[in-house]
Structures are given as C-alpha cells and as structure tokens.
Amino acid sequence: MKTPLPPFPQLLAELIALPSVSSADAGLDMSNRHVIHRLAGWLEDLGFGVEEHALGGDKWNLVAVLGTGAGGLVLAGHTDTVPWDDALWTSDPFRLAERDGRFYGLGTSDMKSFFAVILEALRDLRAQDLTQPVIVLATADEETSMSGARALARYPLVHDRAAVIGEPTALRPVRMHKGMMMEAIRVIGRSGHSSDPALGNNALEGMQRVMGALLEWRDELQAAHREPLFRVPHPTLNLGHIHGGDNPNRICGRCELHIDLRPTPGLAVDALRREMQQRVADALAGSGLGVTFESLFEGIPAFATDPATAIVRAAEGLCQAPAEAAAFATEAPYLSALGTHTVVLGPGDIRQAHQPDEYLAMENVAPMVDVLRGLIQRFCMA
Numbered sequence: 496m497k498t499p500l501p502p503f504p505q506l507l508a509e510l511i512a513l514p515s516v517s518s519a520d521a522g523l524d525m526s527n528r529h530v531i532h533r534l535a536g537w538l539e540d541l542g543f544g545v546e547e548h549a550l551g552g553d554k555w556n557l558v559a560v561l562g563t564g565a566g567g568l569v570l571a572g573h574t575d576t577v578p579w580d581d582a583l584w585t586s587d588p589f590r591l592a593e594r595d596g597r598f599y600g601l602g603t604s605d606m607k608s609f610f611a612v613i614l615e616a617l618r619d620l621r622a623q624d625l626t627q628p629v630i631v632l633a634t635a636d637e638e639t640s641m642s643g644a645r646a647l648a649r650y651p652l653v654h655d656r657a658a659v660i661g662e663p664t665a666l667r668p669v670r671m672h673k674g675m676m677m678e679a680i681r682v683i684g685r686s687g688h689s690s691d692p693a694l695g696n697n698a699l700e701g702m703q704r705v706m707g708a709l710l711e712w713r714d715e716l717q718a719a720h721r722e723p724l725f726r727v728p729h730p731t732l733n734l735g736h737i738h739g740g741d742n743p744n745r746i747c748g749r750c751e752l753h754i755d756l757r758p759t760p761g762l763a764v765d766a767l768r769r770e771m772q773q774r775v776a777d778a779l780a781g782s783g784l785g786v787t788f789e790s791l792f793e794g795i796p797a798f799a800t801d802p803a804t805a806i807v808r809a810a811e812g813l814c815q816a817p818a819e820a821a822a823f824a825t826e827a828p829y830l831s832a833l834g835t836h837t838v839v840l841g842p843g844d845i846r847q848a849h850q851p852d853e854y855l856a857m858e859n860v861a862p863m864v865d866v867l868r869g870l871i872q873r874f875c876m877a
C-alpha cells in the first residue's frame with residue numbers, strides 16, 4: 496500500500512529539517528544520507544525504481560527512474576547546503592518558517608525546494624501515461640568538491656537525455672555559465688643578505704615577471720574569446736593573493752601567488768592549466784629560479800547548451816523568457832559531458848543562496864510546478 500505524498504509545505508519542511516551541510520572544513524562537513532533516504536522513500540511511493548549510490552565518506556547520490564526508453568527527462572539537483580551562521584538567522588534555519596509570502600530555511604533557494612517542486616509535479620502522474628522515462632537525480636557535495644557530479648559517468652540513466660538542474664535562477668532558463676579554476680604558483684629562489692644581490696636569487700623579482708606574463712596572457716585570452724551573453728563577456732583572470740619574503744633587508748627566497756581563472760565555454764580546464772604553466776616557465780627562463788604549481792581545487796568546466804536544442808526551446812517557451820547566462824557555476828558541465836542537453840532552471844533566487852534568512856518566494860512554487868509538468872508532457876508523454 497502506497498503512502499500518500501505529504502502536501503508541498505510538509506515536503507519542503509522535512510527536507511529543510513534534515514541537515515546536509517558540506518564544507519571543506521571537516522568540523523562542519525556532514526553526510527547527506529538522510530536527505531537522499533527521504534527522497535528515495537517518497538519516490539518509491541510514487542512508483543519509481545530507486546538506486547542509492549555511496550560515494551565514500553558517507554556521501555550519497557540518488558538516481559530514480561519511472562518509465563523506460565532512450566529519451567525522457569532528468570530532473571537534477573544537489574542535496575547539500577553551505578554552512579550557516581546561527582547568530583545571523585532570525586529563525587531556526589532547520590525549521591521551515593512561513594512568513595510574508597516566503598518559505599524561510601537553510602536550502603530553501605539553494606536548492607532543496609526544487610526536490611519538493613519535483614515531487615509536487617509528479618504527484619498525480621500516472622506511470623502508464625509515460626512514453627519515455629522521468630529520472631530524478633540528487634547529488635552530494637555540490638558546494639565543495641562536486642564529488643557527486645563527478646560520479647555521474649557511472650550512471651547510464653543520466654546519459655544522452657535532456658535535463659533540468661533546479662539551481663536558483665528565479666524561473667529563468669540558463670544555458671551557459673563560465674568555469675572556475677583556482678591555481679597556486681610558487682616561485683622558489685634563495686634568500687641572502689640584501690647588501691649583496693649575488694648572495695641569493697630573488698623570488699619576488701621572479702614573481703613580478705610571472706605576473707607580467709599572466710596579465711599579458713589575460714589580454715590575449717580576452718581578445719580571443721568573447722561571449723556576449725555574459726555580463727562580463729570574456730574570460731577573467733584575477734590575481735587574488737600573494738605572499739613572499741619576510742624582511743626588507745633579506746633577499747626574498749619564496750613567493751606564492753594564487754589566481755582565479757573563469758573560462759568561457761570552449762576553454763578547457765586542463766588545456767588552460769598547461770598553458771599557464773608553460774607561460775610561467777617561459778617568464779622565469781634563465782633566472783635560475785624554481786617554480787611549483789598546485790591546483791587549489793580540481794576546477795569546474797564552463798558550460799553551454801546549444802540554443803537550438805529541444806530542452807532550451809521548451810524551457811524558453813514554458814518560461815516565456817530567452818535562455819540566459821549565469822554568473823555562478825553548477826553541475827551542468829558534468830551532465831553535458833555525458834551527452835545530456837542541460838538547462839539550469841529553478842524556483843529560488845541566487846541572491847538568497849548562501850545568505851542568512853535564506854528564503855523561497857511562495858509565488859514561484861506554482862509556476863515552477865507548471866514548468867516541470869510542461870517539460871514532462873513534452874519529453875516523456877509525447
């Protein structure tokens with residue numbers, strides 16, 4: 496006997512009440528198992544076949560499917576949230592509060608509410624009406640390592656289909672975002688007394704050459720790669736942190752620079768990394784200085800879906816809005832890499848994400864449910 500699905504506010508309240516913080520700080524990091532489990536239970540009640548996949552470290556992905564076929568629709572999102580600052584919240588971040596036409600709670604916008612919206616859209620769906628499958632994908636650790644998204648290659652159910660990732664876009668379809676890289680460059684020289692330059696090899700002076708080469712490379716990248724859909728319509732390279740030396744009267748023996756690079760679609764993370772390392776090595780050639788590189792995280796590829804794909808056109812039609820570019824990164828490039836045409840489209844607002852008193856505007860719920868029902872109609876019942 497199937498348990499009837501709770502009403503929307505209760506679905507959302509239960510998801511918000513299950514903490515699933517991910518953080519690079521091991522003291523704050525939590526498992527997302529309870530959220531995955533709760534979603535699995537509800538989807539099973541709706542007739543879905545459910546797979547819960549362990550990723551290690553008690554982190555979990557969920558893939559659930561109703562119906563069969565090679566096409567259909569993937570509805571995807573991450574189950575984790577960022578940490579919260581208790582002192583800045585007006586109410587308990589884990590108890591859904593309804594006031595002023597808003598649902599308040601940690602993860603309301605980013606992005607647990609999307610799962611409640613999915614369930615609401617599926618509530619009255621009859622499996623026998625499906626000609627193609629509806630697939631629900633829930634991932635772990637989007638806010639940190641993207642370990643959930645990086646595992647998607649192992650799930651054939653999410654390959655070569657159409658997908659919506661319900662990150663907060665305030666009901667506007669997004670078909671493009673930049674990638675993200677953060678790299679450390681360490682120039683290693685030799686310290687010595689400042690009165691005689693021959694006593695050492697100055698890493699700060701080497702770093703000045705490195706920075707010059709990086710800024711030159713930035714100019715070239717920006718001249719060669721333009722994408723007018725972005726507010727900042729070219730790749731960016733930011734010199735964000737530098738530390739070197741200790742005393743004015745000592746030759747600087749080590750200098751470390753951290754840069755942030757945001758590639759536009761078409762620029763691959765690995766190729767950029769190799770190019771950067773080559774340019775840095777060239778800048779230091781003949782100096783006698785050493786250099787080491789470290790990627791501060793694995794990097795997230797840029798993402799773009801062709802505007803002519805069925806999912807972009809359907810989302811634009813249902814939302815009555817042209818597809819845009821977002822200024823934030825998502826799991827979309829990992830689905831795209833598997834041949835799945837992906838649109839990012841959700842009910843929350845990115846300005847609410849990662850904020851105290853995060854909320855979801857109640858008025859966004861019904862239109863988002865309608866959009867998902869329209870997409871299910873188009874991709875799974877045609």
Ligand SMILES: [Zn+2]
Pocket residue numbers: 573605606637662663
């Ligand atoms: Zn998110």
